[in-house]
Amino acid sequence: MNKITILIHCHDQPNIIASVTNFIVKNNGNIVYIDQYVDREQNIFFMRLESEFVSDNFNTNNFKTDFKTSLADKFTMKWRIYSSEAKPKMALFVSKYDHCLYDLLARYNSGELNLEIPFIISNHNDLKHIADNFKIPFYHIPVTKETKTNAEEKQLELLKSHNIDFIVLARYMQIVSNKLIDVYKNKIINIHHSFLPAFVGAKPYHSAYKRGVKIIGATSHYVTEELDAGPIIEQDVTRVTHAHAIQDLIAKGRDLEKIVLANAVKLHANRKVMVFNNKTIIFT
Amino acid sequence: MNKITILIHCHDQPNIIASVTNFIVKNNGNIVYIDQYVDREQNIFFMRLESEFVSDNFNTNNFKTDFKTSLADKFTMKWRIYSSEAKPKMALFVSKYDHCLYDLLARYNSGELNLEIPFIISNHNDLKHIADNFKIPFYHIPVTKETKTNAEEKQLELLKSHNIDFIVLARYMQIVSNKLIDVYKNKIINIHHSFLPAFVGAKPYHSAYKRGVKIIGATSHYVTEELDAGPIIEQDVTRVTHAHAIQDLIAKGRDLEKIVLANAVKLHANRKVMVFNNKTIIFT
Amino acid sequence: MNKITILIHCHDQPNIIASVTNFIVKNNGNIVYIDQYVDREQNIFFMRLESEFVSDNFNTNNFKTDFKTSLADKFTMKWRIYSSEAKPKMALFVSKYDHCLYDLLARYNSGELNLEIPFIISNHNDLKHIADNFKIPFYHIPVTKETKTNAEEKQLELLKSHNIDFIVLARYMQIVSNKLIDVYKNKIINIHHSFLPAFVGAKPYHSAYKRGVKIIGATSHYVTEELDAGPIIEQDVTRVTHAHAIQDLIAKGRDLEKIVLANAVKLHANRKVMVFNNKTIIFT
Amino acid sequence: MNKITILIHCHDQPNIIASVTNFIVKNNGNIVYIDQYVDREQNIFFMRLESEFVSDNFNTNNFKTDFKTSLADKFTMKWRIYSSEAKPKMALFVSKYDHCLYDLLARYNSGELNLEIPFIISNHNDLKHIADNFKIPFYHIPVTKETKTNAEEKQLELLKSHNIDFIVLARYMQIVSNKLIDVYKNKIINIHHSFLPAFVGAKPYHSAYKRGVKIIGATSHYVTEELDAGPIIEQDVTRVTHAHAIQDLIAKGRDLEKIVLANAVKLHANRKVMVFNNKTIIFT
Structure with missing residues (x-):
């Protein structure tokens, strides 16, 4: 099983949370942790999400590419995706x-x-x-x-x-x-x-x-x-x-x-x- | 504008978060706060969500009914929905x-x-x-x-x-x-x-x-x-x-x-x- | 019964504590609290003392005068004496x-x-x-x-x-x-x-x-x-x-x-x- | 220089503090720390005192003997005296x-x-x-x-x-x-x-x-x-x-x-x- 941690920030705008959670579901992932915060002064949205992918076909690099094109670019997100296997x-x-x-x-x-x-x-x-x-x-x-x-x-x-x-x-x-x-x-x-x-x-x-x-x-x-x-x-x-x-x-x-x-x-x-x-x- | 707070708990199962966030989007709501917790010992999922609905047509009772039939029953949720206008x-x-x-x-x-x-x-x-x-x-x-x-x-x-x-x-x-x-x-x-x-x-x-x-x-x-x-x-x-x-x-x-x-x-x-x-x- | 609180500070020197406690005894007082501190950097001695005097003849003003001449002047003390009866x-x-x-x-x-x-x-x-x-x-x-x-x-x-x-x-x-x-x-x-x-x-x-x-x-x-x-x-x-x-x-x-x-x-x-x-x- | 720590407890009674401080002075000691506490419920007096003795003639054992006979026995004290040289x-x-x-x-x-x-x-x-x-x-x-x-x-x-x-x-x-x-x-x-x-x-x-x-x-x-x-x-x-x-x-x-x-x-x-x-x- 692959475990992925995603960190995102971007300007606050409608439907970010739903879009991200949908993207995970579309990729057959299960969200095990989600937390978000909005800096109301600067109008910036922050999110941390942990998700598990059971499929053997899951590929972290493909996932990252897909995340960038279909999600991050759309919302102009700054983002990082970590695999839990890689210890810093x-x-x-x-x-x-x-x-x-x-x-x-x-x-x-x-x-x-x-x-x-x-x-x-x-x-x-x-x-x-x-x-x-x-x-x-x-x-x-x-x-x-x-x-x-x-x-x-x-x-x-x-x-x-x-x-x-x-x-x-x-x-x-x-x-x-x-x-x-x-x-x-x-x-x-x-x-x-x-x-x-x-x-x-x-x-x-x-x-x-x-x-x-x-x-x-x-x-x-x-x-x-x-x-x-x-x-x-x-x-x-x-x-x-x-x-x-x-x-x-x-x-x-x-x-x-x-x-x-x-x-x-x-x-x-x-x-x-x-x-x-x-x-x-x-x-x- | 209507502001709604939702509290949910149910047995942990895949796709709860995505289903709830989709439901909010489908009802033209914007999620302004989401937090969740899973009791791994008891395998229970808990969620608190705040959402804003700008439409004049929004009706809290209809929303509750819809929430029950299309979401809560499906996941066998215990749930409470509060309007922010009603002070306890x-x-x-x-x-x-x-x-x-x-x-x-x-x-x-x-x-x-x-x-x-x-x-x-x-x-x-x-x-x-x-x-x-x-x-x-x-x-x-x-x-x-x-x-x-x-x-x-x-x-x-x-x-x-x-x-x-x-x-x-x-x-x-x-x-x-x-x-x-x-x-x-x-x-x-x-x-x-x-x-x-x-x-x-x-x-x-x-x-x-x-x-x-x-x-x-x-x-x-x-x-x-x-x-x-x-x-x-x-x-x-x-x-x-x-x-x-x-x-x-x-x-x-x-x-x-x-x-x-x-x-x-x-x-x-x-x-x-x-x-x-x-x-x-x-x-x- | 009279209850007196004494606050003292002066340059640190031998026998301050014994001199003060002796003075209280000589005046038929009983010490119910004593605490002291020495600032070793500045070489200054500080003391707080509470004492009870049961004698009907006890007079706070006389006590203060006596304290000044026989004790405070000798050690070049800065001092304050309070009667517990007088609420600030x-x-x-x-x-x-x-x-x-x-x-x-x-x-x-x-x-x-x-x-x-x-x-x-x-x-x-x-x-x-x-x-x-x-x-x-x-x-x-x-x-x-x-x-x-x-x-x-x-x-x-x-x-x-x-x-x-x-x-x-x-x-x-x-x-x-x-x-x-x-x-x-x-x-x-x-x-x-x-x-x-x-x-x-x-x-x-x-x-x-x-x-x-x-x-x-x-x-x-x-x-x-x-x-x-x-x-x-x-x-x-x-x-x-x-x-x-x-x-x-x-x-x-x-x-x-x-x-x-x-x-x-x-x-x-x-x-x-x-x-x-x-x-x-x-x-x- | 000898440094001595004294711990005492006994039934509370008048003049303990003055008697102890006098005893230190009589032995040419200088008190560098004194603190006391009275348990008012049980009527027990507790004291901790640190004292320095500069004289070459100072002997800890003699001091202890003298402390016992001229002070501790009189007030029925439980006491301990430690030399700072002896690390526990x-x-x-x-x-x-x-x-x-x-x-x-x-x-x-x-x-x-x-x-x-x-x-x-x-x-x-x-x-x-x-x-x-x-x-x-x-x-x-x-x-x-x-x-x-x-x-x-x-x-x-x-x-x-x-x-x-x-x-x-x-x-x-x-x-x-x-x-x-x-x-x-x-x-x-x-x-x-x-x-x-x-x-x-x-x-x-x-x-x-x-x-x-x-x-x-x-x-x-x-x-x-x-x-x-x-x-x-x-x-x-x-x-x-x-x-x-x-x-x-x-x-x-x-x-x-x-x-x-x-x-x-x-x-x-x-x-x-x-x-x-x-x-x-x-x-x-």
């Missing part, structure tokens, strides 16, 4: 902090993540032993002012040669270049250690301490050219008091960071995220 | 506590609630002044062991004569009889002052204090014959510490109770709740 | 939104708030009927560009003539002048409808919607000259999704605003808040 | 689930936990590779009906020979015998995968699914003879919907379990927990 390939970028790395790899190991991790890239060697423990190839690509361009070339080469679908910056601590962002638009997931848009930039726990907030947070978002301003995928928060020193905020924040990042990775890998107008639509 | 009528039952009453009436007054409150019933006169302030008829129906049956007759009479759609027990403090429950099946909303199923029954804050929990909660649920065991609509919780006395739990709990109850009332009044197998499906 | 007097400033007003007055009515509300001031007449219902004097003081100075004079006159201890801006919607802020330093409590420091200024729900955050919040803080930048007393948050329109954020936010403001008012009225370096220390 | 020794019991194990060991590795882990015990060999990765001795002690007594002897032997201070059951999946509970009273920390007291016993996620709760939780508590009824140390919760299958609850629950257990371990290891009347007092 994720590259992990890390630096020196290990909590998000441990957390993601432990989930990966236990089968919780519907994805593949072909390799880990780091600008430092500190976490190589963890990659080794989990038997995942680890590439040490140092980044200095002088070597930055060269390092990016190496990164891109690795990403391309492994057909990487998306990148996760698990506290990578380096600003990613526009070149990489262009290639992986809305496909680079970062974890920022504050409740964005509060405390953009470096040292957000220090800023939170200074401002005396009673709640701290973490935010996972797609990386865009503007720092910490990309579409937000997931956020979470926890209470703090005046008695928490900066070190306490950092420790409490680690727990937020790993959970928020893992949730964002799962949403992305399960094709539940659409991006429009620098905001995400998250399907359930 | 809600009866408020209160006793001596005023926090939920104030909260609901303040929301009602500000236009936040999509419903009508024809009257308030209470077994005590203590809160009459609040009903008076908000200019809502208040019926004092005392309940004692001896008068209980008689009191219920009076309640039912009032409920029927005002075509009440659903009842909200805003800390009513009396156990409602099976007779009333039968007439208003899954239409009596209670607020229980604990995180059910912990601390069923009377004095839950005392039990929570004794057990030394670090989190307390409130639960809004439909009333069934078994006490505090009906389908849960909404729950919320808040942190407490050893330093909170029972009185503190009660005070903190009041804030939970009023928010949780108000949310449950809004979900019900907006026809976003379905009940199956003593559980709720809550559409967004 | 709170002035309510409102405008057109009623949710915080209803919430605070319902709590006040039920005895939940340890304070007195001598009057309500508003720049509009819209909420007068609520003040009337709760039988609290209501002063309509319109504010326009031309009358602003004059209006403030009237406000200050009322505040002084009623010996008001602190002011609560329950969605007052007007910027308070520095003159009022100077007189009531760290004694004017505002509720801001965002998770500060995100979305400072006007229309924070619109900004939150535009940024696509997954969590919205409310913040209660003391008013300082810089807008929305004063010491934070209390914050809370709630989850939202892409499907929430601005109106939904506003409605959900109202529930946050009233709970957060009420908690801040209770903390202040119970003398559990100290301010230092634009941050609050909140005792339990 | 924790034994980890695991079975087949790895999420709590990975989480605790990653924290341990990064220096977040103020304790030592001399060894891990498991009734299965499945997680040995993780213990090996983290270079912690792993003892495989199978438990069957027949070998249960024998297995416990081996466990106790290991615990004694390593001077283990407390035990953490990181999803150990076996019921611990009363013999072990007696030796480690209020020193065996369990993580239960529900919001206790809801869903006591086996398969709580299945029960939560069946009941249709909108919030699930996890609870860390000390093990007592009655199953899942010991003093609660820490709890946390997360929202779920009707659309979450049991497997989803289990996956979401894992995140709760590891955070809640880690927090409980930190509170215990930092001597911030006291137990009285089957409830915990948790100092900040």
Whole structure:
């Protein structure tokens, strides 16, 4: 049996839902999940649909061609169609902090993540032993002012040669270049250690301490050219008091960071995220 | 323009979604919201759909008849169709506590609630002044062991004569009889002052204090014959510490109770709740 | 029996705690609550202490004098001593939104708030009927560009003539002048409808919607000259999704605003808040 | 410099605080933290105090003797005094689930936990590779009906020979015998995968699914003879919907379990927990 996930957006107009559901039926598919959302301000229609096709004759490429000509072109849709067999390939970028790395790899190991991790890239060697423990190839690509361009070339080469679908910056601590962002638009997931848009930039726990907030947070978002301003995928928060020193905020924040990042990775890998107008639509 | 909300459930089977969406199109309607859920354990399909009909010829009763014969009978559906023009009528039952009453009436007054409150019933006169302030008829129906049956007759009479759609027990403090429950099946909303199923029954804050929990909660649920065991609509919780006395739990709990109850009332009044197998499906 | 609450801060130095506890014992008091905090960055010691004095001879003024000469001067303390008999007097400033007003007055009515509300001031007449219902004097003081100075004079006159201890801006919607802020330093409590420091200024729900955050919040803080930048007393948050329109954020936010403001008012009225370096220390 | 943590409880009576603080001063100590709580129902006083002693002559044993004779005996105190130099020794019991194990060991590795882990015990060999990765001795002690007594002897032997201070059951999946509970009273920390007291016993996620709760939780508590009824140390919760299958609850629950257990371990290891009347007092 083939299982297909379809993501669509287009200008809102009558009969989109009926047309799509009819198209599935015409192709002998059964809809097992449908959800839609209309941005009334921008007048944009969004849909996520999962469908099963039992026929042996079903061919994903033919289906895509047919979908384009008989449906997508008519409604001027932007669309993506995924086969559930193809697990997305994720590259992990890390630096020196290990909590998000441990957390993601432990989930990966236990089968919780519907994805593949072909390799880990780091600008430092500190976490190589963890990659080794989990038997995942680890590439040490140092980044200095002088070597930055060269390092990016190496990164891109690795990403391309492994057909990487998306990148996760698990506290990578380096600003990613526009070149990489262009290639992986809305496909680079970062974890920022504050409740964005509060405390953009470096040292957000220090800023939170200074401002005396009673709640701290973490935010996972797609990386865009503007720092910490990309579409937000997931956020979470926890209470703090005046008695928490900066070190306490950092420790409490680690727990937020790993959970928020893992949730964002799962949403992305399960094709539940659409991006429009620098905001995400998250399907359930 | 007519706006219709449809709630459906039936055994899961192929082509339900396409058949329903086609039916809407055939009737010149435009689907503005669709959400579905399949209970895979019980193999039951649930759907909520909102549709707009611009034609002046549209007739809700004809639509219902047509829906039944050409769709619902075929799939053996249980279904309800609501016109958005008809606001549900809600009866408020209160006793001596005023926090939920104030909260609901303040929301009602500000236009936040999509419903009508024809009257308030209470077994005590203590809160009459609040009903008076908000200019809502208040019926004092005392309940004692001896008068209980008689009191219920009076309640039912009032409920029927005002075509009440659903009842909200805003800390009513009396156990409602099976007779009333039968007439208003899954239409009596209670607020229980604990995180059910912990601390069923009377004095839950005392039990929570004794057990030394670090989190307390409130639960809004439909009333069934078994006490505090009906389908849960909404729950919320808040942190407490050893330093909170029972009185503190009660005070903190009041804030939970009023928010949780108000949310449950809004979900019900907006026809976003379905009940199956003593559980709720809550559409967004 | 006399019950006294003492709030102290001074540079951290040895033997403060023992000296203070000895002083209480020497005065035949029994300490029923003690909590302390040291800001290690600034090296400042903070303490809150509650003590009971059973002797009929106990005199609060003598106690204060004695405290100053034999203790406070020695450690160069900033200190405040409150008798539990004297309930603080709170002035309510409102405008057109009623949710915080209803919430605070319902709590006040039920005895939940340890304070007195001598009057309500508003720049509009819209909420007068609520003040009337709760039988609290209501002063309509319109504010326009031309009358602003004059209006403030009237406000200050009322505040002084009623010996008001602190002011609560329950969605007052007007910027308070520095003159009022100077007189009531760290004694004017505002509720801001965002998770500060995100979305400072006007229309924070619109900004939150535009940024696509997954969590919205409310913040209660003391008013300082810089807008929305004063010491934070209390914050809370709630989850939202892409499907929430601005109106939904506003409605959900109202529930946050009233709970957060009420908690801040209770903390202040119970003398559990100290301010230092634009941050609050909140005792339990 | 010596740093000492003192935990006290006794019947509430006048002058305890002043007497303790005086005793510290007399011994040339400086109090850096003091917190107290009075259970007004039971009339019991609890205190936690941290104090620094700079003198080279300070001797912890002498201090304890002196504390007992001149203070504890007088007030009939139960007391414990810890030197901050002595890190508590924790034994980890695991079975087949790895999420709590990975989480605790990653924290341990990064220096977040103020304790030592001399060894891990498991009734299965499945997680040995993780213990090996983290270079912690792993003892495989199978438990069957027949070998249960024998297995416990081996466990106790290991615990004694390593001077283990407390035990953490990181999803150990076996019921611990009363013999072990007696030796480690209020020193065996369990993580239960529900919001206790809801869903006591086996398969709580299945029960939560069946009941249709909108919030699930996890609870860390000390093990007592009655199953899942010991003093609660820490709890946390997360929202779920009707659309979450049991497997989803289990996956979401894992995140709760590891955070809640880690927090409980930190509170215990930092001597911030006291137990009285089957409830915990948790100092900040």
